Amino acid sequence: MSFKLSPEYALLGILMRGPKHGYEVHSYFSSEMSQFWHLSMSQVYALLKRMEKNGMVVSRKELQEKRPAKKIFSITQAGKDRFLDWAYSPVKHVRDLRIEFMAKLFFIKELKLKGVSGIIDKQIGVLQEKLDVTRNSKERTADEFQAALHSFKIAQTTSALDWLNQCKIYFYEN
Amino acid sequence: MSFKLSPEYALLGILMRGPKHGYEVHSYFSSEMSQFWHLSMSQVYALLKRMEKNGMVVSRKELQEKRPAKKIFSITQAGKDRFLDWAYSPVKHVRDLRIEFMAKLFFIKELKLKGVSGIIDKQIGVLQEKLDVTRNSKERTADEFQAALHSFKIAQTTSALDWLNQCKIYFYEN
DNA sequence: TGAGTGTTATTACAATATGGAATATTCTCG
DNA sequence: CGAGAATATTCCATATTGTAATAACACTCA
Numbered sequence A, B: 001m002s003f004k005l006s007p008e009y010a011l012l013g014i015l016m017r018g019p020k021h022g023y024e025v026h027s028y029f030s031s032e033m034s035q036f037w038h039l040s041m042s043q044v045y046a047l048l049k050r051m052e053k054n055g056m057v058v059s060r061k062e063l064q065e066k067r068p069a070k071k072i073f074s075i076t077q078a079g080k081d082r083f084l085d086w087a088y089s090p091v092k093h094v095r096d097l098r099i100e101f102m103a104k105l106f107f108i109k110e111l112k113l114k115g116v117s118g119i120i121d122k123q124i125g126v127l128q129e130k131l132d133v134t135r136n137s138k139e140r141t142a143d144e145f146q147a148a149l150h151s152f153k154i155a156q157t158t159s160a161l162d163w164l165n166q167c168k169i170y171f172y173e174n
Numbered sequence C: 001t002g003a004g005t006g007t008t009a010t011t012a013c014a015a016t017a018t019g020g021a022a023t024a025t026t027c028t029c030g
Numbered sequence D: 001c002g003a004g005a006a007t008a009t010t011c012c013a014t015a016t017t018g019t020a021a022t023a024a025c026a027c028t029c030a
Helices: A007-015 A022-032 A041-053 A077-087 A094-110 A116-139 A144-170 B007-015 B022-032 B041-053 B077-087 B094-110 B116-139 B144-170
Strands: A057-064 A067-075 B057-064 B067-075
Touching (some): A041 A057, A067 A077, A094 A144, B007 B077, B022 B067, B041 B057, B067 B077, B094 B144
Antiparallel strands (some): B057 B067
16 A cells, blocks of 8 residues: 555656656656656556556556557546655655655656745755764764764765755745 | 675675674674664575575585574685675765765775775775766756756765765774 | 668566565573 | 573565567668
8 A cells, every 4th residue: 555665656746747658657757857767667567557556546548559558547636645745745864865855856846836945944854853863973982983984974964955955046936 | 697786795794704604694784784784684595595606605504403504604715806806896876885885994994904095095086087077967957957966966976075085084094 | 672770558577686474492581 | 480582594475677578660771
């Protein structure tokens, strides 16, 4: 029932713009989102199949002469709700910014959703808290290897926070 | 024959210290490396099995009364060569620093291998080159989303480079 | 003109990965 | 003494991934 992975959400995001069949979904993904995310054909089909089983999408067959029938997927209300929940929630780790958070920003912009600065602020909150925790851990560490590890996390989180603050300017609420 | 994934290398690193059976390898992993890497039991066993097939390790059975026989794994010369190749080569992406590069540093320290600053310098070289490429891409981009994406990469890479320079001090050649 | 390549469109299958449970004994702590 | 943690490994059911098979047509370049 539940999916933890994010590629499903990306596919939901694509279907938010209207019904599409698997091949089209993949094409869109490859052309518009390839800068930060890759999904293979078979993955797209497999995910859509599962999403249909989960009630996030429904399909209808469109028969074609001399070609295999297209299977056109539409997002359901449940799917829309799920997608929007995802789009407006921050990611848990710095490592998820590069792909998952980017995807959220991408769809918020693409679908002209309101509240970009809201999600950016929430994300800043999450990372700020992690930063504080890591700083505390670092202070309580004698081992130099552990300290180096913590320094790395602190450096990455700090630069992510700087970037998020820049983002608020880039994506300044229309 | 070839393995692209790194967990194998971590197991080789552990076996560099001497023969161990699966459970011991996992225990060591869990206690010493858990700060930056997690592997499940079944993964450890599966990996060791494959590594034996690949000639990186060999096993001998140690029979025990009233207990299942322990399977003790030793690293082969091929395994040692492979491990050292890996340990002294930089990772390709910033995202691989957190786990894989950390593991290299960990083993270099743990096994008292020479040339920490060598690998750090190589890593700095790789990331510096990526940084230049990304900076160029950013300049040639009109789209604001693309620009934000590039900014993120630049920020993360820059902070990683700063950290690597700090590392040279932390791990100053004994 | 025809051979090869690219696009549209989906399914099937094999290989691997991952998580969880099954098994069975011994140690440890209250 | 009994509960539960530790020792030690294997097995199995899914998940995931990559590759190939299929099939028609459009394009292209020699």
